Amino acid sequence: LTEAQKASRKIVSEQRKEKQAALAESIMQLTQEHSQKIAGVTSKHDVTVEKVKNLVMGVTAYKKSHGPTLTNVLIFAKVQEVNSELPAGSKHSVSELRRLVAEDPKYQNLTENEKEKLKDVLKEHRESKSISVRATNTAAARDVQSGLDLIFRLLDGLAVRTGIYVTLFVTRGHAFDTHTATWYSTDNAMDFFEDILELELDAITKQFEMWACNENRNLAQRDSLENMQRDSKRMINASFCLFVPMGARLNYANFDTAIKLKYGVDKRGWLQGVPFKSPTNLGNVEQVRALRDALKAQKCYFFKMTASDQRSFIEELEERRDAGEAVSTTRKKRSDAGVKRKRSRRESGLLQSKYPRAGRPWKATKRRTQMPKMVARTRTRRTSHGAIWRPTNILQHTLYIRLTVVY
Known part of the structure; x- marks a missing residue:
């Protein structure tokens, strides 16, 4: 760099430092004034400083919905036990239900499995209530x-x-x-x-x-078998296509070898009791509905396997093969295998295929269609007014000749 360039850069650097110092001083003054005003608001309205800062700064807290607590679970279980058969107006209140739960010995020493089962019942009730149909x-x-x-x-x-x-x-x-x-x-x-x-x-x-x-x-x-099958298949394909190349299809029968081994993609959350096959091949309405709900709630989906998972799966697959287990289904053999069959016209070459053979260009055959007797060839004629007229049959040709003679 020349001396002039160094001097100009030094001047620019000093100016930048001066601007940054002035900005920092202004921010400090603003912070002090802001703190004084917040202190005045807190003393005036008798609130905490954190609450005023959150309201002023506009901080948004994203929180997940709370799961059912043990108290809610026990109260819900007691409601199903004592309030289900009582008419409206005579049901027990929340305070009475709390007292009944505290006095009931079977709700005092619950195991973890029993607590989880009660929580699952309450979660299912909440989900069914959120998607239930209105009466009117x-x-x-x-x-x-x-x-x-x-x-x-x-x-x-x-x-x-x-x-x-x-x-x-x-x-x-x-x-x-x-x-x-x-x-x-x-x-x-x-x-x-x-x-x-x-x-x-x-x-x-x-x-x-x-x-x-x-x-x-x-x-x-909307919840018919056909619609639920179509929705389930669409959601399965949408989840599967995220991890495989374009054009790859889901092979249900040979999933371990054709999908899991080849692309490193595995499934998670497939419902027990539901066969792993295309939803269009499932004839049970309840199975298709359960599968559709699981896919919609994103409890059943495909995911990309890690490198360690793939290695362990390959080792497991080799062990299964060494043990003599069939890891993939083979195609069913034809019943007439080995029997000489009559060749079709396409196989014998009498009927030309619409796809060209390798190494030879395919040319479409020209076909000449015989025109009807009353239809003549189309000719273009220009009238005296400059317009183009194309006669298409014998009658129009005759009319054109007569008009020409008259004029």
Whole structure:
């Protein structure tokens, strides 16, 4: 570097240091003023400093939903025991249920397995309650409205915090439902549909509602065997395609050798009692429904094996082969194997295949179709007005000749 370049860089460095020192001093003053104001707010409203800081700074705490506690589990078990057969108005209160639980000796010394079983019962009850069908259309409409209000508030806050764009369409699933179709969009996300797709959100919502009502399927029809099989197969393929190359297919019969050994992909959470095969080959409605629910809840999925898991699996597979176990299913042998059969026209070469043979270009055969007797060849003629007229049959040719003679 020259002396001039060194001097200019030194000047720029000094200016940068001065700016950083001025910024640090301003931040210190702002922090002091901020602390003084927070102290004033805490003394005025009698709250803690941490609460005011969380409210001012806008800190968002993401927490998972709490699982059932042992107290909730025991109270629920007692409710099922004493309140299930009592009419409305005469059921035991929560305080009475707590007292009954404390006095019941069978709930005092529970083992860990018994506690887990009671927790599973409460979890299943909560899940069934969250997805249960409402008794009337009015109750369903209120449920939709309250749920959408919560979703809209969450999306509004998420858009402010992270700057995302969201567009949401909601419509009824049957013509007899009472809740109306609506749409939601953050900021100017609707401009994408109007400027790029040249569609208005109201028109899209109307078309969406018409499509949903024309499906004319109730909840029982949606849970038919065919629909559940299709949904299960779609979710299985979506999970499987994340870890395999494009074009790879799931081989259920030879999963250990064709998938697990070749691609290093294994399954997890496949339900016991459900055969491992394509959902379209399962004829039991309860098995397909349980598999669909497990796939939807992401309890059943595919995952990529680690290198150590693959090595241990290969060793296990070799041990099984050495023991004489068939690790893969072989293709069933034809019943007429070894018997000379009559060759088809395609095999004998009389019928040309639509795929070319290796090393020879395939050429399509030209076929000449015989024209009808009353149809002549198409000729292009130019009229006196400059327009092009193409007669296609004998009558039009005759008419053209007569018009030419007249004119």
